[in-house]
Amino acid sequence: MNPAIETTQLKDIVAHAKEYGFVFQSSEIYDGLQAVYDYGPNGVELKNNLKRLWWESMTQLHDNVVGIDAAIFMAPQTWEASGHVAGFNDPMIDNLDSKKRYRADVLLEDKAAEYERAGDPARGAALTAEMGRLLTENDLAGVRQLILDEKILCPVSGTGKWTEVRQFNLMFSTQGSSVDADAPPVYLRPETAQGIFVNFLNVQKSARMKIPFGIAQIGKAFRNEIVARQFIFRMREFEQMEMQFFIRPGTEMAWYETWKAARRRWHEALGLPAAKLRFHDHDKLAFYANAAVDIEYEFPFGFKEMEGIHSRTDYDLTQHQNLSRKKLQYFDNDLDPATGKAYGNYVPFVVETSVGADRLFLATLSNAFTEETITEGEGEAQQTKTRTFLKLHPAVAPIKAAIFPLVRKDGMPEKAQEIFDELRFDFRLVLEERDAIGKRYTRQDLIGTPFCIVVDGQTLEDNTVTVRHRDTREQTRMPIADLRAYIGEAVSFRRIFEKL
Ligand code: GAP
Numbered sequence: 001m002n003p004a005i006e007t008t009q010l011k012d013i014v015a016h017a018k019e020y021g022f023v024f025q026s027s028e029i030y031d032g033l034q035a036v037y038d039y040g041p042n043g044v045e046l047k048n049n050l051k052r053l054w055w056e057s058m059t060q061l062h063d064n065v066v067g068i069d070a071a072i073f074m075a076p077q078t079w080e081a082s083g084h085v086a087g088f089n090d091p092m093i094d095n096l097d098s099k100k101r102y103r104a105d106v107l108l109e110d111k112a113a114e115y116e117r118a119g120d121p122a123r124g125a126a127l128t129a130e131m132g133r134l135l136t137e138n139d140l141a142g143v144r145q146l147i148l149d150e151k152i153l154c155p156v157s158g159t160g161k162w163t164e165v166r167q168f169n170l171m172f173s174t175q176g177s178s179v180d181a182d183a184p185p186v187y188l189r190p191e192t193a194q195g196i197f198v199n200f201l202n203v204q205k206s207a208r209m210k211i212p213f214g215i216a217q218i219g220k221a222f223r224n225e226i227v228a229r230q231f232i233f234r235m236r237e238f239e240q241m242e243m244q245f246f247i248r249p250g251t252e253m254a255w256y257e258t259w260k261a262a263r264r265r266w267h268e269a270l271g272l273p274a275a276k277l278r279f280h281d282h283d284k285l286a287f288y289a290n291a292a293v294d295i296e297y298e299f300p301f302g303f304k305e306m307e308g309i310h311s312r313t314d315y316d317l318t319q320h321q322n323l324s325r326k327k328l329q330y331f332d333n334d335l336d337p338a339t340g341k342a343y344g345n346y347v348p349f350v351v352e353t354s355v356g357a358d359r360l361f362l363a364t365l366s367n368a369f370t371e372e373t374i375t376e377g378e379g380e381a382q383q384t385k386t387r388t389f390l391k392l393h394p395a396v397a398p399i400k401a402a403i404f405p406l407v408r409k410d411g412m413p414e415k416a417q418e419i420f421d422e423l424r425f426d427f428r429l430v431l432e433e434r435d436a437i438g439k440r441y442t443r444q445d446l447i448g449t450p451f452c453i454v455v456d457g458q459t460l461e462d463n464t465v466t467v468r469h470r471d472t473r474e475q476t477r478m479p480i481a482d483l484r485a486y487i488g489e490a491v492s493f494r495r496i497f498e499k500l
Contacts, residue, residue, distance in 0.1 A: 009300035035228025045398030065214035070195025089167035095154035132283030140165040188222035239357035246348040269499035288315030307355035390448030400427040
């Protein structure tokens with residue numbers, strides 16, 4: 001795809017998100033804080049719906065998955081055990097002329113994508129593989145040399161004068177104690193997963209879980225990203241939806257494949273097109289993982305990671321067990337068919353699924369953003385125009401239906417209010433009386449409302465209304481008494497769940 005088009009599309013989406021109350025730059029009146037965003041009235045509804053969909057599909061549809069909500073702050077030892085203090089780094093490089101800082105791996109990935117766009121995917125793949133090898137070996141001089149060999153230039157200064165590549169820890173920290181200046185820093189968690197690992201036995205015992213079982217969590221995570229860009233794709237404060245699935249050692253590859261397929265199905269059921277989703281095996285496996293794949297989505301700036309599925313072995317639990325000196329083991333009294341004896345005590349292995357709520361939001365919003373050419377009016381009054389609307393799945397749309405009296409008289413506003421008061425117990429609705437009906441439709445199209453219900457003269461005679469459909473603009477007349485079931489059916493998570 002032409003990069004100019006990609007950028008335009010992203011710009012349109014960013015502008016739309018601001019104008020229609022989906023996403024705002026954080027503290028905008030002070031010129032913003034880089035890579036931090038706020039969700040507006042429609043954004044928070046859409047995001048909450050996505051989170052609820054994930055939560056219910058994890059906990060409600062699986063007998064063996066339960067949830068927790070762990071604190072953001074954790075004992076500092078957590079991050080030593082997990083390896084984040086020593087190794088949660090990104091390789092950074094500075095340009096000597098512009099003084100701008102970049103992630104060395106991102107510069108190389110962008111170059112690889114450039115080869116791909118230019119029709120030479122093999123060269124792109126070779127470059128990514130070489131970068132993966134150098135990073136795995138922590139050969140930072142080699143990474144710098146690769147940047148020089150590829151003649152990568154700073155987009156700001158246009159020069160190739162680069163510093164050495166250095167590792168930069170991504171964790172934010174704050175003072176843990178107000179009285180003890182020597183107290184170790186408390187970190188803002190860079191992933192929610194560790195709150196699950198340290199609670200493994202609490203959950204297993206209190207909820208009487210038997211392996212295999214999972215623990216799901218939605219919560220904020222923080223990373224001091226060097227390169228913060230592409231809108232809400234890479235943020236410093238973001239939200240993760242993670243599920244750690246605890247299993248018997250030796251079964252991890254089968255579970256890894258099961259969750260890989262299940263998570264891809266989930267995105268497709270939500271309406272993300274199969275052609276815009278792909279798996280991407282990690283070029284550089286973390287030292288504790290024995291398999292890892294990203295589910296990538298084709299964002300307006302290309303295919304990028306939306307979710308990670310990782311087989312994390314028993315690394316995290318063993319590390320916490322060693323540092324805390326508390327046993328984090330499970331007694332498995334199922335019989336091993338090979339020996340005829342119980343499997344006994346072991347540290348479980350873990351397969352995790354980890355999706356960013358904000359990246360899922362961006363994927364959903366970009367996929368829904370639709371511009372179509374339509375013809376309106378007849379004869380001489382006929383005109384062609386572009387209609388912009390959000391083709392969101394009704395189950396996640398911020399507003400499920402808008403109710404409009406056709407005119408502000410003849411009892412229509414009162415009737416519309418009556419319908420609104422009845423349906424608001426079930427659905428998030430708006431009631432709008434102002435402006436011409438066409439303008440009101442447009443406003444709802446722009447925020448993705450699937451149905452507009454119009455109260456007109458006939459409503460007062462026979463208690464029927466018209467229901468206008470966002471995607472087709474077609475209108476159907478139906479009894480008011482049928483609205484609840486009709487809307488309920490369309491916006492229910494059930495239709496999505498049935499596809500999983
Ligand atoms: N517990 C595993 C873990 O944290 P990760 O691949 O580093 O793995 C998982 O992150 C997901 O979290 C990513 O696939 C992405 O959706 C989201 N994510 C990570 N960093 C992010 C950031 N800076 N901004 C927004 N989302 C991010």
